[in-house]
Amino acid sequence: MELDRLFKEKNYPFNLYEVDVFSASEQELQGISDRMGIALALPEMKRIKDYFKNKKRNPTDVELEALGQAWSEHCCYKSSKVPLKKHVFGIEENKIVAREDAGVIEFDKNHYYCVALESHNHPSAVEPYGGAATGVGGIVRDVVCMGSQPIAYIDPLFFGPLNLPLNEVPKGTKHPRYLFKGVVDGIRDYGNRIGIPTLSGQVYFHKGYTGNCLVNVGCIGVMKKEELIHSRAKAPGNIYIYVGGKTGRDGIHGVTFASAELTDKSEESSRSAVQVGDPITKEPLIHVTLECNRKGLLEGLKDFGGGGLSCVSGELAYAAGFGAEIHLDNIPLKEEGLLPWEIWVSESQERMMFLVDPKNVDKVLHICKQWDVTAVVVGKVIDEKITRVFFRDKKILEMDMDFYTGGPEYDSCQRPYIIPEIKRVDEKDFKMPDLNEILKKLLTCPNIASKEWVIRQYDHEVRGNTVIKPLQGKIGIQTHGDSTVLKPFENSFRGLSVTANINPRFMERDSYWGACSAIDETCRNLVSVGAKPDALLDCLNFGNPEKPERMGEFYEACRGLGDTARGLKLPFVSGNVSFYNESVKTAVPPTPEIVGVGIVSDIRKCVTSDFKAEGNPIYLVGKETEKEMGGSEYYNIMDFNEGIVPKADTKQLKNCMDSILSAIDKKNIASCHDISEGGIAVCLAEMTIGGDIGAEIDVSNINKALRTDFKLFSESNTRWILEIKKKYEKEFEKTLKKQNTPFIIIGITKGKKLIVEDKKKMVVNLNVSILRDLWKNAIWDVMG
């Protein structure tokens, strides 16, 4: 195909092409999109052709690049809008104060909290250190640009198995161990440097992530109510001030790169799409942004995210019904010779756009100068719904806002989908193995074993607000906690709690119940420390949406999330959809990562997961333990593929949450831990590890129809193990009985061993120190 004839160079003092879409055939239109790497499909290219026909001129290359960015999957969610609207949106919306780059919710009478969650998957798969670092850098800007001070990071990560044999690493893919280390290094070096604690997250290993690791990043901020600022202009005449790092060729086509599958060529072809992070430009950028905002000098504020200058300047004006006039000449560049379209769409990091009243421009520039942060005036808001861009006095882009920034509506043309069939394979009978051995093995499973290797590399205490840490218990021998808690304000004991969850093994078997389970676990985790669930965030990582089966998984997951959140009256305040998480051979398991935020009314009542004292009764609270072994860690190590995934019931969950929270409020509970991967046995083990106190357990009264191994290792939802302070035993039982919350006494804290009996038969008898060593060392041994 001879495309050259369609690209006509303009007689300008710089490189600019007019692209002849008028005379292009359909095939050539697609060819233009492919050649420019803008990932637009034929219907979109035809729409562009029609638009410019109306305008009686051909588009410039800048205009086509800009449309490629503005209309990409990443920017306007063309595949996901329908199922999201149907299921996920519209839950408790009145609680949400604002939903722009980040979601804003009331924290107390005078304050809001602000949260955002997104994915940075493809860049991290190609360049783990830079990809992860810039992911962290991007999400913090989303929170800052609402006017809030960031106070915590949450980083859920997903990799292939750490022990993957080298010959099984697909061509063009990096070994999971390399990716794991690179990503953690990147988050550590960036997050620690800008002084925001990394508080929570999840690290999960599964072969489905081998070709396409997932790096999700979340951030929480807090602000006074009057500090909330929106990503939109206030009035025509507002001045655009470009603040922060320089613009370079890094991060070009990042958005379009995220909207296509990874291939074995991604390394070479897409390296330039990964931005370069610079935390020491970012740190003062946060200072100046918040300072200018606190002083009331800003009219509007937005960070440079996907699509760069093109998206940020358009969206600020479009959101207010105005237009924008931008001059590219003053944009500070990392290197000479950037073409106008490169400047317009580059996604270089550490940049913010301020909208400022002309009378405040000098004040803003002064504050920036004090922190040595670059700031230049680049344009103004205009009273027509048009974006115009100039370079060296030549107009290089002029498009109507509704067409350009508004983006195509896809409601009427949704992608085809096939709802996956849930396979019901009869479970074969097998002889019960030695449960001591199984428990020991489970504790070394990478998805259960201690994540200390990661947690200690992140500064989780900077800013001094972390009151319940990610590792809990006696110092030197801490165990995993369920959630972390922050106390954001000096004069208040009100706390914010965060946690992150998804069980990909459930998801690959049943997207609906897997999604329900994720929210169930999130709520369990928050309640364990004494936090009342307040809001959810979702980062939906899925495969190629052009494949109906993937789209079907997406639909089912959205339905599960929607049903559960609606039942619990929890809004989704912010979220992100990441499709095309597929590589050469496989798609990732559907991974709708859920981050939960809870409110602690008084942090002094918080509870941790480590056993506190000998002689306290231990209770199992919640739903009946069922033979729901599908996707369990137990079946995984036994290499069984069968079984059903745990179901969830929001009514029962709500009932249990209320009872446990009220018992925590009455200070009845000494320790509390939710039951998830590895079931009751692993939950108990973790509680003994952190407290260095053993337990004597009798599981005879747990679902009597079940065999001992299913009792111990089932991962049924809505269950917790609680250690109750001896003297409050009666009060505690009364609280639960009053609400008809199911509970069983299963034993007492005692000695230095974990002993489990079922019907008079001892099935587990292990020293706490042995459990600890196995659990604690498993990942250290691999990663060093």
Next chain:
Amino acid sequence: MKIEDVKIAVLRIEGTNCEQESLDAFKRLGANPEFVHLKQLLNIDCNKDEKREISQFHCLMIPGGFSAGDYIRAGAIFAARIKSKLNKDLVEFVKQEYPILGICNGFQVLIELGLLPGIDNIISSSPDACLNINDSNRFECRPTLLKHENNGKCIFTSKILKNEIRLIPSAHAEGKLLFPLDKQKKYIKNLEENDQIVFRYVNPDGNYEGYPWNPNGSISNIAGICNRIGNVFGLMPHPERSYYKHQHPDWTITKLNSNLGDGKAIFESVLDYICKRF
């Protein structure tokens, strides 16, 4: 002087990031701390009302963080920028026995400045020690226990009994105190003789033990030292992160009671000193 008149400069440049909690620690006790960007002392890009002099303050505090990214050697760039113009003012400040505190990155800056260990002079022209990369070769964020070994010289620990053990957490990648190899023994002996050793890392039994209780491999388990006068103090762990009991990692095991954290005494001690001395 009265505590509300005690002016403290919490110094910062790009990459400083423990300034808020450090400022808060002084403020809670009733003193008058203020963020001061180094450029305000150097009189660069300042309006008239933004200019500051070291002599306007009764205490300088350099908080933790990654000043200028710590890309060369932790604290080196911050120290070089201070030293280029403020060397004289700084020496005068120390001579007049006003206190200087450096926590974590601030300790690294004090070492790079030559204000610590300060065995022979108030300030040495080139660093006499360094805070090297941790033995584990990575950033470590973990609770550490510090044994107070000072006999009374250090004005920042007057409210802590000798041999008391305090939980003050660490979070750094470069905290291994080292001296020039040929002078190592002599320096440690000098520090001990001059009562310049303030804190050493210990395990929960109060004994010296290697990693992880000593999180970085620091020589002789040293966590914090003061100069010969006792008014310049640097330590790697973060007392501002255990000001309250609820910041301790294990408070849910014991009780909060009066919510008194192990790090608070350091801020109380220095303010007490200033109020009495000036």
